[in-house]
Amino acid sequence: MQQSLLELRHLKTLLALAETGSVSQAAKRVFLTQSALSHQLKALEEHYGLPLFERKTQPLRFTPAGERLLTLAREVGARMAAAERDITRLREGEAGELRIAVECHTCFDWLMPAMDAFRRHWPAVELDIVSGFHADPVGLLLTRRADLAITSEAEPLDGISYQPLFAYDMVVIMANDHPLAGKAVWQAEDFVTETLIQYPVPDAMLDLLCKVLKPAGINPARRTSELTIAIIQLVASRRGVAALPYWAVQPYLDKGYVASARIGADGLQSELYAALRSDDAALGYMQDFLDTVREQSFATLPGLSVLA
Amino acid sequence: MQQSLLELRHLKTLLALAETGSVSQAAKRVFLTQSALSHQLKALEEHYGLPLFERKTQPLRFTPAGERLLTLAREVGARMAAAERDITRLREGEAGELRIAVECHTCFDWLMPAMDAFRRHWPAVELDIVSGFHADPVGLLLTRRADLAITSEAEPLDGISYQPLFAYDMVVIMANDHPLAGKAVWQAEDFVTETLIQYPVPDAMLDLLCKVLKPAGINPARRTSELTIAIIQLVASRRGVAALPYWAVQPYLDKGYVASARIGADGLQSELYAALRSDDAALGYMQDFLDTVREQSFATLPGLSVLA
DNA sequence: TCTGTTGCATGAATATGCCTCATGTTGATC
């Protein structure tokens, strides 16, 4: 009799809202406009005759009623996902192989929790990381030495299909007492006299170099290190500056170990894609892995943005 | 990325389908057409690339995939209902009073499981049955000696609002060796020489009398008993015949204690409504009680039909 | 104080997709 109004789309909205803390951000997360979500929330609140959020605050807070619905959303979301996985397994079988090739050092930060969750959901799928870093991870797909490659560019290639994961900002980090430490935005010229501390990878894989410094004719001194934490230490010790994903350095910024700045007026955006053989794109566990990556990453890492 | 398609409406459909065992019946239960459900199911099966049911059988059977979705539907349904109850309590408070007046003897068969479920969901609401059987239960509402009355007619009255519960067929039962025991349908004339065994209630409350026998000018002998089981015994002992709800006698028919027949070519339909003071109609626990009654009754009793 | 910005709300227009209607198909029963 009493129509329930509450639909899955509302629950998804609530989850996005809880994760992002703002209507506009949540809207991006569920691929709708801010207006659409505003209407949704208004409808919900009118239906229940109760406020579900306090809007004036940033991040917005849930009222007890909102919290209750959020709990429901988590319960229902998890069960829906589990059921759909089970159905997929009924159709395609339990087993499979998923060997992942990675070209980016920092990727392990988000890959680990995702792989962890995935292993629980698909115990019979053999999950591997193709060891070492490869200049051409997509090549490994075609030679069938890997089934999935993480790349920062979606270069069209026959038999390869790309799926967006997420986007994020690169920031430059510097010692706290660096002369430019107060500057909110660094331009290319600010790097002229600096030593750039980087992972030991080809120049082509360094966005800062390709997209910002080279176009400005700047070629700073370099120094390499394998480990993120080591790079941070070098920066803090005034051995140079580094460009890293915001989500990789945010904990160190919070603790005040180093300072950071945006790169260029609009920031330096980086993107991540998953590349796979087109034949494999329909595999249930493959899609589920990508969904898991997105979900876990957005839940774990700060400052991510969605990538259409 | 992969749109889920699966919506709450699908889950409700699956539940109705499991309970009724047929698409057409399920459609009535969720107030849609058979066509709508057929479309829904087709969409689901296409989406998952698997059959969810075996249609050729009556009642229709679920495949493993269908079973899995059905399980999901039960889980999700229960949680949605619980959440909405919690929200209602947040808005209206925990407590209240719900005194039920009953005019129909057999009602306890379905009232008991419903009250049981309700007590679990609303522990702080005082639940009572107004003892004794009343000729005018609706009057008890207006004098505030009851908050809800079960009636078989929705007679318009100021300040009273009616809500449909369900409809069902009355059948006539007779001894197995009764001369007319093989007859599928009894007409009014078949009652002429019979003794009618009935509850001790006013004639106005006996549909068989008011709607079938009186119009035909037939007034059979009577005999009364308080208990359904006693009535059945009397009938089996060839002391007369009785008109009872199909769902009340079905277990005895199955065991072969008595035989039954339809009353009139189209059967004798009875309806049940809940009457309440219009002010109370918006009360959350009141609506929830009615929902619970419908849900429990359809799940428990055979041969019910929905009542718009 | 003024102004630009950011984030949310709102009303009207649009578009998506669900449901109904009409009809076809299938299977069972006489």
Added chain:
DNA sequence: GATCAACATGAGGCATATTCATGCAACAGA
């Protein structure tokens, strides 16, 4: 073979979620 019941299917209407175009409020910076 005819009839009936239950389900399937395609087309079209219609409800409603979403978008678009604004408005409003809070806040920061000049």
